[in-house]
Amino acid sequence: MNSIKVSKESGITMVTMSRGKVNAVNEAFVDELGAVFNDLASDADTKAVILTGDGKFFSFGFDIPELLNYPKNDFTRYLKKFSSMYTQMFLFQKPVIGAINGHATAGGCILALTCDFRIMVTGKAKIALNELNIGAAVFAGSVGMLKSAVGERNAEKVLLTGAMYTAEDAQRIGLVDSVTSEEKLMAEAKRIAEGFSQKNPDAFKTLKNLLRRPAADCFGRSEEDSILDFIEIWYSEPTQKVLKGVVINK
Amino acid sequence: MNSIKVSKESGITMVTMSRGKVNAVNEAFVDELGAVFNDLASDADTKAVILTGDGKFFSFGFDIPELLNYPKNDFTRYLKKFSSMYTQMFLFQKPVIGAINGHATAGGCILALTCDFRIMVTGKAKIALNELNIGAAVFAGSVGMLKSAVGERNAEKVLLTGAMYTAEDAQRIGLVDSVTSEEKLMAEAKRIAEGFSQKNPDAFKTLKNLLRRPAADCFGRSEEDSILDFIEIWYSEPTQKVLKGVVINK
Amino acid sequence: MNSIKVSKESGITMVTMSRGKVNAVNEAFVDELGAVFNDLASDADTKAVILTGDGKFFSFGFDIPELLNYPKNDFTRYLKKFSSMYTQMFLFQKPVIGAINGHATAGGCILALTCDFRIMVTGKAKIALNELNIGAAVFAGSVGMLKSAVGERNAEKVLLTGAMYTAEDAQRIGLVDSVTSEEKLMAEAKRIAEGFSQKNPDAFKTLKNLLRRPAADCFGRSEEDSILDFIEIWYSEPTQKVLKGVVINK
Numbered sequence: 079m080n081s082i083k084v085s086k087e088s089g090i091t092m093v094t095m096s097r098g099k100v101n102a103v104n105e106a107f108v109d110e111l112g113a114v115f116n117d118l119a120s121d122a123d124t125k126a127v128i129l130t131g132d133g134k135f136f137s138f139g140f141d142i143p144e145l146l147n148y149p150k151n152d153f154t155r156y157l158k159k160f161s162s163m164y165t166q167m168f169l170f171q172k173p174v175i176g177a178i179n180g181h182a183t184a185g186g187c188i189l190a191l192t193c194d195f196r197i198m199v200t201g202k203a204k205i206a207l208n209e210l211n212i213g214a215a216v217f218a219g220s221v222g223m224l225k226s227a228v229g230e231r232n233a234e235k236v237l238l239t240g241a242m243y244t245a246e247d248a249q250r251i252g253l254v255d256s257v258t259s260e261e262k263l264m265a266e267a268k269r270i271a272e273g274f275s276q277k278n279p280d281a282f283k284t285l286k287n288l289l290r291r292p293a294a295d296c297f298g299r300s301e302e303d304s305i306l307d308f309i310e311i312w313y314s315e316p317t318q319k320v321l322k323g324v325v326i327n328k
Numbered sequence: 329m330n331s332i333k334v335s336k337e338s339g340i341t342m343v344t345m346s347r348g349k350v351n352a353v354n355e356a357f358v359d360e361l362g363a364v365f366n367d368l369a370s371d372a373d374t375k376a377v378i379l380t381g382d383g384k385f386f387s388f389g390f391d392i393p394e395l396l397n398y399p400k401n402d403f404t405r406y407l408k409k410f411s412s413m414y415t416q417m418f419l420f421q422k423p424v425i426g427a428i429n430g431h432a433t434a435g436g437c438i439l440a441l442t443c444d445f446r447i448m449v450t451g452k453a454k455i456a457l458n459e460l461n462i463g464a465a466v467f468a469g470s471v472g473m474l475k476s477a478v479g480e481r482n483a484e485k486v487l488l489t490g491a492m493y494t495a496e497d498a499q500r501i502g503l504v505d506s507v508t509s510e511e512k513l514m515a516e517a518k519r520i521a522e523g524f525s526q527k528n529p530d531a532f533k534t535l536k537n538l539l540r541r542p543a544a545d546c547f548g549r550s551e552e553d554s555i556l557d558f559i560e561i562w563y564s565e566p567t568q569k570v571l572k573g574v575v576i577n578k
Numbered sequence: 579m580n581s582i583k584v585s586k587e588s589g590i591t592m593v594t595m596s597r598g599k600v601n602a603v604n605e606a607f608v609d610e611l612g613a614v615f616n617d618l619a620s621d622a623d624t625k626a627v628i629l630t631g632d633g634k635f636f637s638f639g640f641d642i643p644e645l646l647n648y649p650k651n652d653f654t655r656y657l658k659k660f661s662s663m664y665t666q667m668f669l670f671q672k673p674v675i676g677a678i679n680g681h682a683t684a685g686g687c688i689l690a691l692t693c694d695f696r697i698m699v700t701g702k703a704k705i706a707l708n709e710l711n712i713g714a715a716v717f718a719g720s721v722g723m724l725k726s727a728v729g730e731r732n733a734e735k736v737l738l739t740g741a742m743y744t745a746e747d748a749q750r751i752g753l754v755d756s757v758t759s760e761e762k763l764m765a766e767a768k769r770i771a772e773g774f775s776q777k778n779p780d781a782f783k784t785l786k787n788l789l790r791r792p793a794a795d796c797f798g799r800s801e802e803d804s805i806l807d808f809i810e811i812w813y814s815e816p817t818q819k820v821l822k823g824v825v826i827n828k
Contacts, residue, residue, distance in 0.1 A: 213780075226480040229480075235755075274489075528710065528817065531710050535709075
């Protein structure tokens with residue numbers, strides 16, 4: 079593992095995204111994160127999971143400079159892997175707490191949306207599905223998970239304005255569930271994870287499935303088409319121009 | 329009728345759950361409540377219905393000690409009846425006001441969710457879908473009705489924490505629509521029922537159908553599977569252990 | 579064009595409903611408004627649209643006195659045109675700002691619901707889906723668009739009470755997004771339209787489609803049946819009696 083760190087303590091498993099300064103998502107990152115959740119699904123020592131990031135970012139989202147080097151068929155493969163991974167995380171059968179330690183933008187926000195509870199640090203950190211501002215779209219599944227979290231109308235506002243939300247503003251629309259200081263973040267996340275970890279795991283799994291499967295079935299039906307639309311816009315001239323200007327401080 | 333009392337006055341029909349001290353739901357209760365709503369559907373003297381409970385409970389939910397004596401095939405029959413009954417109530421074509429006079433937990437909360445308007449007494453009474461705390465699940469229809477009332481994200485919070493809500497907290501997430509004192513509950517419920525009873529009944533019926541049929545069609549498709557999952561968890565060893573400890577003050 | 583005025587300035591196209599004193603909707607109005615949006619869809623000079631009304635009304639809704647003269651088959655044709663037009667507007671691929679300058683009732687509220695952002699004047703103006711109060715229903719699409727805006731539970735409250743909302747009350751449930759004075763309305767609407775007009779149009783179109791297509795597909799399936807139900811209630815004796823009493827100040 080290079081991008082993802084895993085540590086376990088008393089039934090709570092901490093999954094820490096740790097790739098460069100901003101935890102930018104590339105193909106290896108997706109492969110590793112998917113493999114980690116696949117392992118934890120059957121790990122008897124994991125009652126609940128905390129997903130967080132190293133440094134000042136939860137995750138910046140896609141590693142755009144690296145992905146711009148991909149030929150279209152490789153990029154398509156990467157996007158399908160990303161879609162499979164977040165769907166797997168959205169339907170993960172154990173409780174997952176998102177401890178949003180810093181900026182969670184675009185694909186980073188999508189990772190946060192897969193969690194069962196989102197707690198975010200107050201301060202400079204922003205959360206956003208700001209793809210529109212770089213001339214990009216998102217997939218049907220990201221829209222579906224966002225709607226589940228904030229409702230249809232707020233989902234429109236988030237996506238069609240591309241606005242950057244502070245933790246407090248995000249809490250107001252339901253994009254995060256609670257807000258805390260940097261110092262208290264991990265203790266709070268552990269406290270919440272412990273609460274979830276004491277529930278009957280079979281009943282929890284069944285309830286989470288009943289809650290989330292209808293949304294996943296619905297967005298699953300248009301996921302592939304939405305990936306094709308995403309690719310078409312990604313490779314359009316005005317979007318490529320913006321994307322080539324994106325610099326990631328690694 | 330043993331468990332359900334019915335009284336009529338000026339177009340408003342009062343349906344009072346009245347079984348022991350906590351209005352616990354057993355098979356006879358389900359049969360009677362279903363029959364009452366079936367009759368009221370075609371009763372020209374019923375313009376609107378108030379659903380309430382006798383004593384300190386709206387309803388505790390399932391009569392667990394009694395149902396634990398059921399062999400699995402009888403319990404399955406009972407669950408299917410319960411599902412049919414609440415679906416019938418959710419789609420009932422006249423206005424129904426839930427006058428939540430006391431605790432409304434688990435199956436009792438599900439009955440409250442079928443109403444068009446929920447008014448609840450302030451004070452000690454709690455409302456909850458707390459099945460997870462006894463290691464049990466719910467059916468797809470209960471999830472669907474809950475989502476209709478409070479939205480997807482709040483539905484996750486209600487079901488995946490099993491939290492007990494005061495009337496005020498319940499109002500904050502939309503689980504009840506208004507809060508009042510014990511003294512004023514019935515007068516308030518009647519005032520609201522009278523408002524609804526003056527609407528054109530055919531237009532009301534059509535609008536309610538347009539509003540609720542899509543949700544009912546959606547949850548109807550997974551209702552049977554969810555009953556099978558419910559049964560599997562109900563008869564699992566850890567859940568049976570908890571259920572055998574449940575005592576109902578009759 | 580007789581009922582709809584169109585003016586363009588720096589990428590923002592103003593569409594002003596202008597028919598008599600209350601902008602009542604008749605067949606010519608529907609034909610014209612549909613044609614306008616059809617043209618604007620492919621108009622390179624239109625980056626964003628503002629929809630507003632002349633005078634003290636955004637729109638009163640259907641021109642009931644005129645429509646009561648229609649034989650049933652003509653009325654059916656009119657209703658299908660109205661349904662097609664609002665669906666086309668709901669899925670319009672450019673940003674539309676509703677500048678609600680006055681009362682927006684029944685069909686007038688439905689037109690407002692098609693917009694991406696609703697800003698409404700404070701004061702005497704009311705917004706409502708008050709069809710129930712004249713003994714009428716609405717179509718599945720109107721219910722669907724309302725649910726998208728305010729969520730399922732608030733949609734029930736709006737439709738099953740027929741309540742008239744001030745701008746402030748409408749904002750509280752999400753029926754409008756912001757509230758302003760009469761003097762500032764158009765400047766505010768333009769400012770918002772300009773913000774939207776600077777986004778990448780292909781990415782905007784794709785995101786709006788991902789957000790709204792699932793709702794439109796869902797309500798599209800029951801739209802025809804709901805029109806038949808609407809007609810049955812419209813021609814029922816008690817409803818006709820109320821409708822014949824409706825006077826429109828032209």
